[in-house]
Amino acid sequence: MSEVFKGNFTQQEPIPEEAIEAAVAVMRSGRLHRYNTAPGEPGETALLEQEFAGMLGARYCLAVASGGHAISTALRAVGVRPGDRVLSNAFTLAPVPGAIAAVGATPVYVGVTEALVIDLVDLEAKLRSAKVLLLSHMRGHICDMDRLMALCDAAGVLVVEDCAHTMGASWNGVPSGRHGAVGCYSTQTYKHVNSGEGGLLVTDDADIAARATMLSGSYMLFDRHLAGPGIEAYAQAKYDTPNISGRMDNLRAAILRPQLRRLEAQCAAWNARYVAVEDGLRGTPGLQVVERQAAEHYVGSSIQFLLPDWEAAGITEVLRRCSARGVELKWFGDAEPKGYTSRYDSWRYAESAPMPASDRVLRAILDMRLPLTFSVEDCALIARIIRAEVSAVFQAQA
Numbered sequence: 001m002s003e004v005f006k007g008n009f010t011q012q013e014p015i016p017e018e019a020i021e022a023a024v025a026v027m028r029s030g031r032l033h034r035y036n037t038a039p040g041e042p043g044e045t046a047l048l049e050q051e052f053a054g055m056l057g058a059r060y061c062l063a064v065a066s067g068g069h070a071i072s073t074a075l076r077a078v079g080v081r082p083g084d085r086v087l088s089n090a091f092t093l094a095p096v097p098g099a100i101a102a103v104g105a106t107p108v109y110v111g112v113t114e115a116l117v118i119d120l121v122d123l124e125a126k127l128r129s130a131k132v133l134l135l136s137h138m139r140g141h142i143c144d145m146d147r148l149m150a151l152c153d154a155a156g157v158l159v160v161e162d163c164a165h166t167m168g169a170s171w172n173g174v175p176s177g178r179h180g181a182v183g184c185y186s187t188q189t190y191k192h193v194n195s196g197e198g199g200l201l202v203t204d205d206a207d208i209a210a211r212a213t214m215l216s217g218s219y220m221l222f223d224r225h226l227a228g229p230g231i232e233a234y235a236q237a238k239y240d241t242p243n244i245s246g247r248m249d250n251l252r253a254a255i256l257r258p259q260l261r262r263l264e265a266q267c268a269a270w271n272a273r274y275v276a277v278e279d280g281l282r283g284t285p286g287l288q289v290v291e292r293q294a295a296e297h298y299v300g301s302s303i304q305f306l307l308p309d310w311e312a313a314g315i316t317e318v319l320r321r322c323s324a325r326g327v328e329l330k331w332f333g334d335a336e337p338k339g340y341t342s343r344y345d346s347w348r349y350a351e352s353a354p355m356p357a358s359d360r361v362l363r364a365i366l367d368m369r370l371p372l373t374f375s376v377e378d379c380a381l382i383a384r385i386i387r388a389e390v391s392a393v394f395q396a397q398a
């Protein structure tokens with residue numbers, strides 16, 4: 001009898017008791033709005049911003065309603081205007097081009113390599129077509145950030161980082177989100193900390209921070225921010241910046257603060273699971289694991305592998321057989337967008353030029369979440385199942 005996995009790929013851990021208690025205290029107070037604070041009380045949201053900025057060594061931090069809102073706020077705050085072109089990854093998820101569309105701008109997609117990072121050769125060729133790069137560290141894969149920043153700095157292209165999958169990760173010792181002008185994070189349930197919905201952005205630039213704060217819906221209460229710039233930074237911004245409400249509230253901030261304190265331990269737990277799957281998959285005929293670079297300190301909250309140059313029928317057969325044994329894989333090559341997974345050419349509100357080399361990579365990507373409700377033993381079992389089914393289909397094809 002072949003082994004079957006019984007776990008649930010979308011079941012996250014419960015919220016820690018300490019966070020539940022903090023949330024209950026906020027609810028008992030009735031002061032859920034971030035600016036509804038008692039005299040002398042900083043409020044959970046301002047404290048969260050202060051703590052997250054401290055964690056990343058950032059001067060400023062702003063908490064908002066979602067990761068997508070953090071990105072569109074960042075784009076607007078760095079000066080992206082309707083009709084502008086914004087460079088971004090062809091391999092990412094729908095909220096990334098969506099954030100570009102939200103400010104009336106147009107994405108210009110940059111290709112993906114077999115290491116699942118942005119193709120720096122393609123980027124270099126396209127750098128002159130835009131003033132801003134929205135760099136998505138998709139599925140936690142971090143490109144050579146030193147080279148990327150050197151290219152963008154030389155071309156005068158400002159970098160906004162989408163760190164939805166890299167909270168807790170770093171490149172060459174620099175936290176993800178701290179290379180570009182702005183780093184954006186999500187605290188949505190499927191990311192590295194869980195408040196249902198939520199987002200954070202960090203920057204060292206006082207003007208960007210002031211505009212972002214106004215944009216988030218601060219009214220004229222920006223002096224209540226513990227991790228914001230001084231009021232002098234608002235001299236112009238308070239007149240020039242629309243209020244596009246999308247604040248974080250004290251309830252969600254209360255849930256997040258204890259989770260931030262244990263982020264490092266959570267990241268280590270993800271990586272133990274990631275390595276268990278990777279070790280189990282390595283050497284499977286027809287399957288390519290995604291190699292990581294030494295400078296990359298990643299967070300393995302999901303894992304990807306490639307079935308390069310397989311026919312679609314073979315891949316869908318692998319998906320079917322794994323699913324029958326309880327292992328849910330997502331395929332980025334599917335022509336039809338499904339669930340959370342879609343491809344750059346399915347975002348039809350924006351034009352895209354064909355990218356054959358990237359299409360070949362996208363067609364080969366299989367993707368799997370690794371929630372912390374899975375044990376390391378579960379992960380080894382999952383790898384055995386994938387290995388067996390990929391091998392079987394590969395041999396049948398040969």
Ligand SMILES: *Cc1c(COP(=O)(O)O)cnc(C)c1O
Nearest residue numbers: 066067068093095162164186188
């Ligand atoms: C989840 C996600 C976002 C946006 O986060 P939300 O909080 O869901 O708006 C942005 N980029 C990527 C790659 C994501 O996976």
